[in-house]
Amino acid sequence: MRVTPRGLSRVRKRFRRSPQGIMLLSLALIASAFLSLVATSSNAATLTLLSQGKPATASSVQDPFVASSAVDGDTGTRWSSAAADPQWLQVDLGTSQAITQVVLNWETAYAKSFQIQTSDNGSTWNTVYTTTTGAGGNQTLAVTGTGRYVRMYGTVRATQWGYSLWEFQVYGAGSTATTPVTCGTTTAALGKPATASSVENTGTPASAAFDGNAGTRWSSAASDPQWVQVDLGSSQSLCGAQLNWETAYATAYQVQTSTDGSTWNTVYSTTAGTGGVVNLTFSATGRYVRMYGTARATQYGYSLWEFTILTPGGTTTPPGGGDGSCPWVGSTAPVATRVSQVLAQMTTAQKVSILHGNNNATPYIGNITGIASLCIPNIGLQDGPAGVGDGLGGVTQMPSGNASAATWDNALEQQYGAAIGAEFAGKGVQVALGPTLNIVRDPRWGRSFETFSEDPYLNGQLAAADIRGIQSQGVMAEMKHVAVYNIENPAGTVVVDKRTMQELYLPAFQTAVQQGSPAAAMCAYSVVNSVPACQNPDLMNTALYQQAGFGGFITSDWGGTHSTVESANAGLTVEMPNGYFYADFLAQAVAAGTVTQATLDTMVSRLLTQFFAFGLFDKAPSGSTGASVTTAAHVAVALQGAEEGTVLLKNNGILPLSTSSLSSIAVIGVDGGAGTQTIGGGSATVTSPGTVWPLTGIQNRVAGTGVTVTYNDGTNQASAVSLAQSSSVAIVFASDNYGNEEHDTTTLNLPNSQDALISAVAAANPRTIVVLNDNSAILMPWLDQVAGVFEGFYDGQEWGQAIAALLFGDVDPSGKLPITFPTSLTALPANAAAQWPGTNGEVQYSEGLDVGYRWYDANNVTPLFPFGYGLSYTTFSYSNLHVGTLNNGQATVTATVTNTGSRAGADVAQLYVADPASAGEPPHQLRGFQRIALNPGASATVTFTVTAHDLASWDTTSGNWIAGAGTYQILVGDSSRNLPLTGTLGVSSPITANPMS
Numbered sequence: 001m002r003v004t005p006r007g008l009s010r011v012r013k014r015f016r017r018s019p020q021g022i023m024l025l026s027l028a029l030i031a032s033a034f035l036s037l038v039a040t041s042s043n044a045a046t047l048t049l050l051s052q053g054k055p056a057t058a059s060s061v062q063d064p065f066v067a068s069s070a071v072d073g074d075t076g077t078r079w080s081s082a083a084a085d086p087q088w089l090q091v092d093l094g095t096s097q098a099i100t101q102v103v104l105n106w107e108t109a110y111a112k113s114f115q116i117q118t119s120d121n122g123s124t125w126n127t128v129y130t131t132t133t134g135a136g137g138n139q140t141l142a143v144t145g146t147g148r149y150v151r152m153y154g155t156v157r158a159t160q161w162g163y164s165l166w167e168f169q170v171y172g173a174g175s176t177a178t179t180p181v182t183c184g185t186t187t188a189a190l191g192k193p194a195t196a197s198s199v200e201n202t203g204t205p206a207s208a209a210f211d212g213n214a215g216t217r218w219s220s221a222a223s224d225p226q227w228v229q230v231d232l233g234s235s236q237s238l239c240g241a242q243l244n245w246e247t248a249y250a251t252a253y254q255v256q257t258s259t260d261g262s263t264w265n266t267v268y269s270t271t272a273g274t275g276g277v278v279n280l281t282f283s284a285t286g287r288y289v290r291m292y293g294t295a296r297a298t299q300y301g302y303s304l305w306e307f308t309i310l311t312p313g314g315t316t317t318p319p320g321g322g323d324g325s326c327p328w329v330g331s332t333a334p335v336a337t338r339v340s341q342v343l344a345q346m347t348t349a350q351k352v353s354i355l356h357g358n359n360n361a362t363p364y365i366g367n368i369t370g371i372a373s374l375c376i377p378n379i380g381l382q383d384g385p386a387g388v389g390d391g392l393g394g395v396t397q398m399p400s401g402n403a404s405a406a407t408w409d410n411a412l413e414q415q416y417g418a419a420i421g422a423e424f425a426g427k428g429v430q431v432a433l434g435p436t437l438n439i440v441r442d443p444r445w446g447r448s449f450e451t452f453s454e455d456p457y458l459n460g461q462l463a464a465a466d467i468r469g470i471q472s473q474g475v476m477a478e479m480k481h482v483a484v485y486n487i488e489n490p491a492g493t494v495v496v497d498k499r500t501m502q503e504l505y506l507p508a509f510q511t512a513v514q515q516g517s518p519a520a521a522m523c524a525y526s527v528v529n530s531v532p533a534c535q536n537p538d539l540m541n542t543a544l545y546q547q548a549g550f551g552g553f554i555t556s557d558w559g560g561t562h563s564t565v566e567s568a569n570a571g572l573t574v575e576m577p578n579g580y581f582y583a584d585f586l587a588q589a590v591a592a593g594t595v596t597q598a599t600l601d602t603m604v605s606r607l608l609t610q611f612f613a614f615g616l617f618d619k620a621p622s623g624s625t626g627a628s629v630t631t632a633a634h635v636a637v638a639l640q641g642a643e644e645g646t647v648l649l650k651n652n653g654i655l656p657l658s659t660s661s662l663s664s665i666a667v668i669g670v671d672g673g674a675g676t677q678t679i680g681g682g683s684a685t686v687t688s689p690g691t692v693w694p695l696t697g698i699q700n701r702v703a704g705t706g707v708t709v710t711y712n713d714g715t716n717q718a719s720a721v722s723l724a725q726s727s728s729v730a731i732v733f734a735s736d737n738y739g740n741e742e743h744d745t746t747t748l749n750l751p752n753s754q755d756a757l758i759s760a761v762a763a764a765n766p767r768t769i770v771v772l773n774d775n776s777a778i779l780m781p782w783l784d785q786v787a788g789v790f791e792g793f794y795d796g797q798e799w800g801q802a803i804a805a806l807l808f809g810d811v812d813p814s815g816k817l818p819i820t821f822p823t824s825l826t827a828l829p830a831n832a833a834a835q836w837p838g839t840n841g842e843v844q845y846s847e848g849l850d851v852g853y854r855w856y857d858a859n860n861v862t863p864l865f866p867f868g869y870g871l872s873y874t875t876f877s878y879s880n881l882h883v884g885t886l887n888n889g890q891a892t893v894t895a896t897v898t899n900t901g902s903r904a905g906a907d908v909a910q911l912y913v914a915d916p917a918s919a920g921e922p923p924h925q926l927r928g929f930q931r932i933a934l935n936p937g938a939s940a941t942v943t944f945t946v947t948a949h950d951l952a953s954w955d956t957t958s959g960n961w962i963a964g965a966g967t968y969q970i971l972v973g974d975s976s977r978n979l980p981l982t983g984t985l986g987v988s989s990p991i992t993a994n995p996m997s
Helices: 019-042 067-071 206-210 333-347 348-353 401-405 410-426 456-471 498-505 507-514 538-547 566-568 584-592 595-612 632-644 694-702 717-725 754-764 799-807 853-858
Strands: 047-051 054-060 087-106 113-117 126-131 138-157 162-173 194-196 226-245 250-258 265-270 277-296 303-310 366-368 379-383 431-433 476-481 493-495 520-523 553-556 646-650 665-669 708-712 729-735 768-773 789-793 842-844 876-882 888-899 907-915 926-932 938-945 953-955 961-964 966-973 982-985
Touching: 054 067, 067 087, 067 162, 067 379, 087 113, 126 138, 126 520, 138 162, 138 708, 162 206, 162 842, 194 206, 194 926, 206 226, 206 303, 226 250, 265 277, 277 303, 277 799, 348 584, 401 410, 401 456, 401 632, 410 431, 410 632, 456 476, 456 498, 456 507, 456 926, 476 982, 498 538, 498 665, 498 953, 507 538, 520 538, 538 566, 553 595, 566 584, 566 595, 595 708, 595 842, 632 799, 646 729, 665 694, 665 717, 694 708, 694 729, 694 799, 708 717, 717 754, 729 754, 768 799, 789 799, 888 907, 888 926, 888 966, 888 982, 907 938, 926 938, 938 966
Parallel strands: 379 431, 431 476, 476 520, 493 842, 520 553, 665 708, 665 729, 729 768, 768 789
Antiparallel strands: 047 162, 054 087, 087 138, 087 162, 113 126, 113 138, 194 226, 226 277, 226 303, 250 265, 250 277, 366 379, 646 789, 876 888, 888 938, 907 926, 907 966, 953 961, 966 982
């Protein structure tokens, strides 16, 4: 989350048809015209088009191709579904009708197998036509049936895409007279030009009565008569109105219509008005509609919250906005039914009101105001991901994301999530903003500490575990930031090819959806291929909703929304922290049809679905921002995370330390005392209730042994060197200050002359150990001078106790690097200015798939320390690799891991896949890992499941993941550069292996 938005130009989304599509559309139009002539000449007396303009719904939509487009009479608009079976499109004829003919005008994505079905109630269906040999094009079907609802129910698609209909026409027996339709529920006046005889002040304009916002109003001067009118833009059939009066209402008034704005016809009149919400039914025609008040009920003027104008096409009265009875509360009906019940009562203004924050930063950093009349609760969103953030006290400061990733421990990560989830719940939070799972493309990124790693597989597995933990406590997890967000200060838009996006920057989010089921996602500040992320359909509609089957809602990052129509149609649900694009502008877009009512309802239903799923309608709010929610159990999780997430990078035999061979320890460096850095800056900061300094942890560990511990903060290098010379061992604690939201670093050397301090201390005492706390990878010009190195990243409040246990061998080091450490800035994948931070308004992701260890392997560059690397105080061997055959898209791989040392310890077995050269993939990629603890001499079998998707790569031409025919290498070991076991897995013919297949 960033409070200050960046200025961005708006980019309008365009849809372009292929030449083949245009040809097919032309043929369809010719066929449609022919059928129209036939109907005119031979069936004019017997066929009536029943479906046009009637309410339509569908099992799914590919925004903006909504259900209503198939019954609008326009063969240039279409309904399209998600790419899955089955799917359906249905129309509500309003009353039960005799059905004799159905015309389907298919787009190229047609149905091979489908049925035409009718129903009287929308639940029980009768099949009146069925086929398994659909050929697409324009199909005219003779049917016999009766029903109010008619649907096309598709079971087998003819293409890789969804189902798509230009038109779905239902005909019935009878004359050509139009069947009477009922009055609609959507105001025709929303956002239309309005005028009034007078206004009370500039804050109560005429337009406020037609803006869809029940919190704004038109008020007149305190005299009679007064009027407020709206221009609908063209003459329309009118069937009713709703007046939502403020306390200053009219006792005598008329509703009048006009075709020219001069001559008025009265369609309703009363001299006994009672105020409140008044629903009127009438039949009239006009372009202009006005309320003409002649007698006020109060000493004030006339005042209307909303003046709704209705046209034919729906139920008798508009939604009432709820009365507080809320039958959906405590109901045992399915969630989808309860959502529909709420939606049926919601006005457009109410729908819009819950799709944006209220711009308050209290009680939580993000707040959505509920609707009491509908029992929709207030929603509070609070920053994570390493605990409850934004300055709230009484919480546990957990290790940062990359420290958690260094554990390679899914089970611990789920405990981590459960611990922070309980604390979010205890603080009364409904939505925890985390985890962060963006790829560390470059260690100079200021938010590297907040996310997990440079690898999408590792990120996805850990994020899913974290989400499961958080949501087990009844709190919604909001994964972030979707997507291609890997730099704080880019020169401009990210330029990235589709294959790289699909294989590197989206899979972690898709895995998190499929294995963690997060309630929410947050779109990013990034601009991807010139389209801001929060209005980018490739990232939201396509990657999350269609490819991954995401069922939650998407909020913008704070200030990350830059459009209304583009964002809504691309999949953004909620604007945060306030309502600018998603308040009046959204209501106006719905009124204009640039955001359809169906899209608006989808947005609201995604939000309400999660509210119901997490019981927010059924349980009273609990928790308090002032509550102390940290517990001993949570602290224990933080300690274990710090122990497992600290990586031993070098040990020349000095470690573990023993009090029996020491007389004195020098603890040197600001980071060893009160200045220890255990968390990064920005929205991911979590306030520690009491951090254990490394100095304190070491003092506690050696207490009573006779070993002395002396501290020097290292700001005076000479005195630090003097202390080191006189001590049995010197431990230098160093940290960077590069982990900060909104800032990237230009260097990977330690700041504040710490590299010089380490070199000087090591020169004075060869028994020098360096302990690091870093945002990400760091350079180590002094590496050859020191005896040992630990990397702790930002390890949370229990850091001091954890590092003391690791130094003395009370806990065996088992952390593995989640990122590759380079030897220099030039030995980074993004080593050119065009790649980082970019030039000429662009950041070129020209390294493509070669990010992190993939680049080092592809270019045969030796890193300082490889991905997956980490030492132990014991040793391990790998043997007995067995690779099974691929059966039903899965193969089982097993190997034996043996502790060959004299101490108990844990290792992380890692499985990598090397594709055939023809696939054009990096040399090998992580596709599995398993953490295993073993006593000395003990062996155990690790088991991996390799799926066809693990073997596949993205095919840009077909838009699918395909595992090509060939031989794949399976490699197993304990780092990306130590893979002693190799085997092969054959694929005889290409396999399409999409995430949801």
